[in-house]
Amino acid sequence: MKQDVLPGCVAWPEEVAARYRALGYWRGxxxxxxxxDSAQQWPDRIALVCGERRWCYADLDQRVDKVxxxxxxxxxxxxxxxxxxxxxxxxxxxxIFALFRIGALPVFALPAHRRAEISHFCTHTDAVAYLIADxxxxxxxxxxxxxxxxxxxxxxxxxxxxxxxxxVAFDSLYREVSGMEDPVGPSAADIAxxxxxxxxxxxPKLIPRTHDDYFYSVRxxxxxxxxxxxxxxxxxxxxxHNFPLSSPGSMGVFYAGGCVVLSRSPAPDAxxxxxxxEGVTHTALVPPLAMIWLDAAKQNRPALASLQWLQVGGxxxxxxxxxxxxxxxxxxxxxxxxxAEGLVNYTRADDPIELVLTTQGCPISVDDEVRVVDDEDHDxxxxxxxxxxxxxxxxxxxxxxxxxxxxxxxxxxxxxxTGDLVRRxxxxxxxxxxxxKDQINRGGEKVAAEEVENHLLAHPQVHDAALVSMPDAYxxxxxxxxxxxxxxxxxxxxxLAGFLRLRGLAQxxxxxxxxxxxxxxxxxxxxxxxRTLRERIACALAESAE
Ligand code: AMP
Ligand code: DBH
Numbered sequence: 001m002k003q004d005v006l007p008g009c010v011a012w013p014e015e016v017a018a019r020y021r022a023l024g025y026w027r028g029x030x031x032x033x034x035x036x037d038s039a040q041q042w043p044d045r046i047a048l049v050c051g052e053r054r055w056c057y058a059d060l061d062q063r064v065d066k067v068x069x070x071x072x073x074x075x076x077x078x079x080x081x082x083x084x085x086x087x088x089x090x091x092x093x094x095x096i097f098a099l100f101r102i103g104a105l106p107v108f109a110l111p112a113h114r115r116a117e118i119s120h121f122c123t124h125t126d127a128v129a130y131l132i133a134d135x136x137x138x139x140x141x142x143x144x145x146x147x148x149x150x151x152x153x154x155x156x157x158x159x160x161x162x163x164x165x166x167x168v169a170f171d172s173l174y175r176e177v178s179g180m181e182d183p184v185g186p187s188a189a190d191i192a193x194x195x196x197x198x199x200x201x202x203x204p205k206l207i208p209r210t211h212d213d214y215f216y217s218v219r220x221x222x223x224x225x226x227x228x229x230x231x232x233x234x235x236x237x238x239x240x241h242n243f244p245l246s247s248p249g250s251m252g253v254f255y256a257g258g259c260v261v262l263s264r265s266p267a268p269d270a271x272x273x274x275x276x277x278e279g280v281t282h283t284a285l286v287p288p289l290a291m292i293w294l295d296a297a298k299q300n301r302p303a304l305a306s307l308q309w310l311q312v313g314g315x316x317x318x319x320x321x322x323x324x325x326x327x328x329x330x331x332x333x334x335x336x337x338x339x340a341e342g343l344v345n346y347t348r349a350d351d352p353i354e355l356v357l358t359t360q361g362c363p364i365s366v367d368d369e370v371r372v373v374d375d376e377d378h379d380x381x382x383x384x385x386x387x388x389x390x391x392x393x394x395x396x397x398x399x400x401x402x403x404x405x406x407x408x409x410x411x412x413x414x415x416x417x418t419g420d421l422v423r424r425x426x427x428x429x430x431x432x433x434x435x436x437k438d439q440i441n442r443g444g445e446k447v448a449a450e451e452v453e454n455h456l457l458a459h460p461q462v463h464d465a466a467l468v469s470m471p472d473a474y475x476x477x478x479x480x481x482x483x484x485x486x487x488x489x490x491x492x493x494x495x496l497a498g499f500l501r502l503r504g505l506a507q508x509x510x511x512x513x514x515x516x517x518x519x520x521x522x523x524x525x526x527x528x529x530x531r532t533l534r535e536r537i538a539c540a541l542a543e544s545a546e
Contacts, residue, residue, distance in 0.1 A: 006079060006105075006191045009208040010398030010406065013414075017189075023367065025393040026212035028188045032101040034215060034255055036061055042257040045229060049261045049278060050090035057257070060093065063174065068098040070173025074129075074157060078103030078186060081125040081194065083118060085109035087136040088239045088262040091161045091170055093250070095131055096193070100211070103186030107194045107206065108240040111136060112445075115147045115504025116455070120203055122152035124401060125194060130155055131170070134162030136264075142167065147504070188212040194400055195242055195340040198446020200419060200437040202454050206400040207340050214246065217344060217394040220364045221248035222256045224346050225282070225309070225334070231258035232306075234275060234283040236266035237444075242340035243313055244284050253282075268296035272303040284311040284336070286444030287321065288475050294324050307331040313338060313360075314444030315476050316432050322357045335360050337432060341416055342395025343368055345430055359429035360422075368392035371415060372424050385433045388422045389415040438530070440467065443475035445508045449530075452511065455503050456481060459496065461489035466520055466528045467511060470537045480537045481511035484519065491516065513537070 005011045020026045039061035047057045084106045086092045096106045107121050132141035142165050145158045158167040188211040197205040225248045233253040237244040250260045261278045263271045266289050290312045313336030325333040337360035338344035345361035372386040380386040391414050398406040409417055419437025422430045440447040449467040456465035464484040469477040485491045493514040500510050521529040
């Protein structure tokens with residue numbers, strides 16, 4: 001079978017792809033098939049709950065076909081890219097499955113992204129359309145679209161869920177299916193969408209995932225997590241994030257014939273009543289939210305009576321917090337250590353409790369190859385901390401349109417350099433011990449240091465900038481920008497934060513603290529010594545807490 005990849009993507013070597021097919025990982029099904037197969041098997045079961053709307057599988061499936069017809073009628077074609085930036089609303093799934101069926105590619109943006117990120121996604125992918133909600137959380141996305149349009153010449157349509165103003169109303173895309181549609185959908189070997197990487201470089205990277213590889217990770221995840229048609233999954237994290245989308249997430253639930261309940265917010269006052277009303281059995285959180293839920297459960301534990309599993313991932317969950325989950329929430333904990341680039345690790349239902357509490361799980365597949373290596377790429381024995389490298393049946397071989405970066409991010413034989421520092425136990429379980437990549441993990445939201453530094457360097461009074469992590473009791477890490485101002489400049493924090501906001505940077509990337517210094521400590525070879533900067537800010541914080 002020919003592997004038909006989009007220009008700018010790196011395919012698996014043909015013999016490797018053939019092996020993944022022969023082993024039954026890649027079954028030649030698309031993500032569009034995933035939904036239609038479930039609609040055939042369980043037409044009347046509820047697939048999706050959003051506010052007061054409850055759609056069964058047949059209903060969702062028909063809506064997808066109608067919107068696919070509507071998207072075709074405005075000229076969206078196979079391989080076109082469409083930037084999708086929606087809050088947790090039902091239309092997200094109608095849109096992405098419609099795009100999958102056409103063979104067009106959603107580019108997943110997060111609601112927190114602003115002009116800098118969105119215009120980059122649009123121009124880097126030559127997107128033809130941008131799909132938004134009218135407003136959410138007090139922010140008007142149509143205004144953002146107006147700012148992005150002049151910067152993104154490839155954009156032909158802005159599509160709006162809700163009040164569309166001068167743009168295309170999403171609801172106008174529901175068209176009767178004529179039977180005249182192009183009968184040839186995408187091939188399972190094609191790229192299905194572009195997912196986001198937290199990144200560590202100047203510009204966010206995009207991750208091309210094929211139908212075949214993603215379907216496998218979703219199917220295997222649903223099996224590992226024991227999803228059935230009785231499973232009711234609360235999606236409280238942003239719906240497009242890879243964790244709640246695929247580990248096993250909404251996609252896994254749709255595969256298993258269960259029900260996805262969308263929450264507009266992950267806060268207990270929104271999520272707990274939904275859990276009680278819908279009888280939610282599974283949900284997924286990042287560590288800071290899990291801590292908030294633990295505290296809120298003291299007042300309202302009965303609301304959580306139906307909850308069987310809480311998944312926690314995206315950032316390291318402390319052992320102390322992990323120990324509280326079962327006694328205080330009354331459900332089982334599953335740790336999840338994954339990445340949008342591929343590899344996902346889970347603790348398993350039959351793991352000894354100590355492994356569940358103290359590790360981040362083991363890989364989905366026996367064909368996930370995991371190496372733990374030293375700085376020279378030499379393999380380390382189990383128990384030693386080193387760099388995690390991985391390749392396998394659902395881990396990408398390259399970022400989208402990023403040839404130079406790919407040379408650094410992948411080994412010549414195709415292992416992805418995750419940038420994570422881990423220790424492997426003889427059982428195969430991994431413990432995340434730290435990070436070698438230049439990134440801050442702000443409670444699951446990843447901030448690439450270089451990206452923020454480049455924006456800071458654009459300020460006329462900034463001579464140099466270095467962004468590092470600092471410890472935070474709630475988020476695990478926050479970001480601190482060390483700034484060398486130009487001679488005579490009188491810079492203040494509010495000014496620089498405002499400057500970054502004006503440049504259209506998402507709020508979570510704005511440094512939590514600024515430190516003004518005359519020079520940076522340097523390493524032996526003259527690079528900025530970020531380790532010393534991290535130690536310096538950690539010490540300062542510890543002293544001021546005393
Ligand atoms: P991304 O590559 O942007 O999808 O982000 C994935 C990264 O998030 C991983 O490489 C880790 O650095 C981090 N991560 C995800 N889950 C966990 C976890 N359970 N514990 C620690 N770090 C995690
Ligand atoms: O942080 C992540 O990107 C992540 C965490 C858990 C992920 O992509 C996943 C599971 O699939």
